[in-house]
Amino acid sequence: MKFNHFGLLLLLSLVGLSSCADKELPELQAVQKVVWLDQNWDDDQRQWFHYVSQGTSSFFVPYEWFIALEQPGLSLFSKKLIVDGDFLERLGFIAGSLGLYNSANLPVGFAVDHAATDLEGKPYRAIGLTCAACHTGQLNYKGTGVRYDGGPSMISANKLMSTILVSMLETYIGQRQFKRFAERVLADQYSDEGFKELRKEYTKAFMFLVNQLFQSISIQNQGIINKDIEQGRESKVLVDIVKNVKANLAQTEGYGRTDALNRIGNQVFALDAERPENFVIPNAPVSFPFIWTSSWFAWVQYDASIMQPMIRNAGEALGVGALLNLNKDKSNNFASSVHVMNLYAIEKSLAGEAAPFEHRQFSGLRSPQWPQNILGDIDQQKAAVGEHLYKQYCQECHLPPVGSSEFWNEQYWSVKNAIGTRLLDLKLFSTELIGTDPNQAAVLADRTINTIGMGLATGVFADAECAALNVTDDAKANFALSLGAVVQETVDLWYSKNGIPSEQQQEMNGYLPNCLRATRGYKARPLNGVWATAPFLHNGSVPNLFTLLSPVSERPKQFYVGNLEFDPILVGYETGKRSGLFLFDTTKNGNSNHGHEFNNTQNKGVIGPLLNVAEREALIEFLKTL
Structure with missing residues (x-):
């Protein structure tokens, strides 16, 4: 089947050669000065969080290729690069600065791993997004940029991926542009032989991207489209697919949002597993959540679906492009590029060392305080009235204010991990009761996937009672349980390969089981720092x-x-x-x-x-x- 042929045609039809041109990006929102709010991290902790690698290769190209790609817009002459100037800032990314953890001078949330290897052990320099890309916030007010860690960012990840795809397409079809690209990549190692070899590698990588992008097209539709193209007629099937995808993309995500659960599912079960039938079009976008204090929640995610922090973090890394093998017939099944130890260190930095209930305060990353010197004074008289209204209408769901003596009542901290540390057990409200959009809460409950041949035979825990359950391959497997099982197998294999003792594994897992549930609801979290979200x-x-x-x-x-x-x-x-x-x-x-x-x-x-x-x-x- 000539998949690459119509895949390229669909790529051209879908994104167009000017889909991410300057005219479609907002103007740079320049500020005269930048202020980082105090959140109990020093500068070194902040910089490390911004650039530490999670093992992702989000753009499916090596670092030296990424920094050599030109901004979209065909031209005979050299253009600015994607990494030049303020281009990435106009996609919502926060500008970084040169430093110990950012020698490449990339925006916040871009990590370069100079010692990466693929699943076959071949070394390369990887570049990928980290959790800081989505969870570092900024607001501007009268020329001052106010920045804070753990808050929702305003990036447009889908625009960035579209930019890279269009740039790679233009580089692929433009001889002069590819020569400029090769000169940048090969530098002083440039030669005719090196050029030819790079061209081969580039073509292979580009076709891989095209195939990945369009695995959602069924085998039957591939055959129809291919036949239409070969006979020189317009393909109605292709036109309909383009219209449907464009219509969906026109209302999905945008700045500051992503359909996290469905995209993780697509990456793991459709792309990594090479199962086109497992692909779904994103339809449940969510804002990037604020993550301060969330390390101490008994259940995390908007729908309170995951208990163990390592499962949550490794699943996020897989969804953002960490490499993963899913094939029971391969000796390295469940092998991945996930940096498990870095994920543990990130979680420790966010959570802090001290258990909050015992000390009556959070350590680690704390919520930002309203900067009165920048945004204006809080009206204390109005706030006093508002405090009574909060107790009357908000506190029953969102708990008393963090820091108040009431907040540390044992009734809210009723869940304990395996070593007795208390965790916040937040209230969960069904979509029927709370009335908010139900799509995200339904993803884990309704989505099914084909996992036959992946080699799952994994003991997990399910539902609020955390009852033991064995997850196996199934043609119509539950998405929530299967994703939790795949992530657990991935992490457990890393533990085994690296000789991590059982006691240390328990610590890295937060002394919590891999308990999973599909709730059809949303949790009500404390509102500390809500003003910045x-x-x-x-x-x-x-x-x-x-x-x-x-x-x-x-x-x-x-x-x-x-x-x-x-x-x-x-x-x-x-x-x-x-x-x-x-x-x-x-x-x-x-x-x-x-x-x-x-x-x-x-x-x-x-x-x-x-x-x-x-x-x-x-x-x-x-x-x-x-």
Whole structure:
């Protein structure tokens, strides 16, 4: 089957040669100065977190290729590179600076592993995204950039991948452009023989990317499209696929969001496993969550679906492009490039050494405090009124304020790990009750995959009771359990190969079992630092705190996302139309802004009475203090 032939045609049809040209990116949002907020990390801890490798190869090309790719837009003459100037900042990435952990001068969240090897042991220099790319926030106010770790970023990962694909396509078809590329990559080792060898490797890698991108096309459709192309006629099947994918991409994700669960599933079970039938089009986008204090939650993820921190972190690394072998007939089945020890170190840095319940405070990374010297003073009189409103309408779900004596009540810290350390057991609310968009909560419950031949025979634990369960290969396997089993096999193989003693494994696993569940609900987490986490609701469908506290009828149905300029009154980013921003349409699938509503109605998702404007303003002032 000539998959590469129509794959290239579909690539051209889908992204076009100018899909990521400058005109489609927002202007650079320049600031006069940058301030990092104090969150209990020193500069060395912060820099290490920004650039430590998780073993990912997110762009499927080696480092020296990535830094040699030109910005999209065919030209006979040399152009700026993707890594030049402010291009990546316009995709939402935070500019980095040269230093011990960033010798390549890349943005926050780009890690270079100079000693990487592929699954066959071949050395190369890998480049990939880290958790810092998605979990480092910035807001701008009157010329000052305010940055904080652990907060949601405003990157557009899909625009970055589209940029790389278009650049690679232009480099592939443009002779002069490929020669410029080869001169950069080979440098003083350039020769005719080296050029030919690089061309072979590039073609192989590019076709691999094309194949990966379009594994979602069924074998039957591949045959129909290929036949249409060979007979010189327009392929209706191809046209329909392009229209459907474009329509989906037009409303999915954008700045500051990703369909994390479905994309991890696609990477592991469709791409790594080479199973096109396991591919689904993303339809459950979520905002990048804020991760301060989350190391001490008994259950993590928006849907409270994972208990063990190592499973959560290794699963994230696999979803962001760590290499993985999934084939029971290969001797290195479940071998991966995941840097398990780095994941453990990242978790320790986030969590801190001291158990919070015993010390009545969080160590590790703490939530940022509202910078009054930059964003303006908190109105203490309004905040005092807001505190009463918080106790009346918010505290039952989101717990008392972190730091208050009530917060450290044992009833909230009822779960213990294997060594007796207490964890926060957050309340879970069904989508039927809370009324917010149900797509993300349904992914783990509804998605099934074909795992035949992957070699799963894995003991895990399931549901709130953490009952022992054996996961095996199945043609219609449960996604949640299968993903947890694959990640566990991957981590366990690394432990075995590296001779990690059982006691140390327990510590690296957080002294918690690999317990998994599909909840069809969302957890209510503490609201410390919530002021720095716009847009709101799990899918980012509400732009600011004021509209979150307003009836659904007063929430905007459409608004623009990607502007970092902050509104300290409404507490959220400015949402007016600007070139290159993402139009968030709440009427689209996965984008509902309903639920979590204060209103005097019996509508689904109403959680409290209608708040007048003064009450909303008072509650916002109090939330700034958290």
